Amino acid sequence: MADDGYIQGPAWPMPKFRFEVDFGTELHAVSFQEVSGMETETQIIEYHKNTTSPSEIKSTGITKYGNVTMKRGVFVNNNTFWNWHNQISMNIIQRKTIFIKLLDESGAVTMQWTLNNAWPTKITSTDLKSDGNEVAVDTLEIAYEQLVISKS
Numbered sequence: 687m688a689d690d691g692y693i694q695g696p697a698w699p700m701p702k703f704r705f706e707v708d709f710g711t712e713l714h715a716v717s718f719q720e721v722s723g724m725e726t727e728t729q730i731i732e733y734h735k736n737t738t739s740p741s742e743i744k745s746t747g748i749t750k751y752g753n754v755t756m757k758r759g760v761f762v763n764n765n766t767f768w769n770w771h772n773q774i775s776m777n778i779i780q781r782k783t784i785f786i787k788l789l790d791e792s793g794a795v796t797m798q799w800t801l802n803n804a805w806p807t808k809i810t811s812t813d814l815k816s817d818g819n820e821v822a823v824d825t826l827e828i829a830y831e832q833l834v835i836s837k838s
Contacts, residue, residue: 700788700796707756708785718758719823721786724799725752726833753807753827754786760812760822767826771806779805784828797837801830 706715729747734740758767773780781803788797808827 700790702788704789704791704793706787706789708787710782710784716758718756720757721754723752723754724786724801724833726750727752751830751833753829754784754801754804756826756828757823758826760824767806767809767824771809774805781805784830797835800832800834800836801828802832802834804828804830 705718705721707718707721709716726749728749731745731747732742733745735743770780782805784801784804786799786801787795790796805828806826807829808825810825810827812822812824814822
């Protein structure tokens with residue numbers, strides 16, 4: 687096998703279908719249908735250099751984090767996320783550290799995304815259709831202040 691300059695390990699990328707979300711003390715290994723939006727972006731500050739040959743210099747600005755969207759089936763008597771969202775009042779909210787864990791075939795964590803100072807910004811309840819046969823799904827949108835990615 688040719689050496690492509692990568693760290694030695696499995697030859698194939700990890701599948702993304704086996705994961706769990708850990709919300710801390712009361713909610714471990716929560717199952718979601720989908721988790722998306724784990725992103726970070728550093729703004730660019732541009733300024734011009736005043737020399738004999740004008741050029742543009744780029745520097746780093748503020749780092750921004752996108753909101754994470756999580757989709758989960760609706761369960762009887764489980765209002766945990768609605769209750770968390772209802773606590774929001776004049777910038778008073780219980781912020782959490784959330785761990786999103788990608789698992790291998792044995793259930794071991796292979797990669798982890800940590801959302802620091804996270805809180806719910808939006809919850810969308812399922813749509814209802816009398817002629818549908820899909821599972822009822824709620825959507826939870828989480829804002830956070832820092833994204834840390836680590837490998838196990």
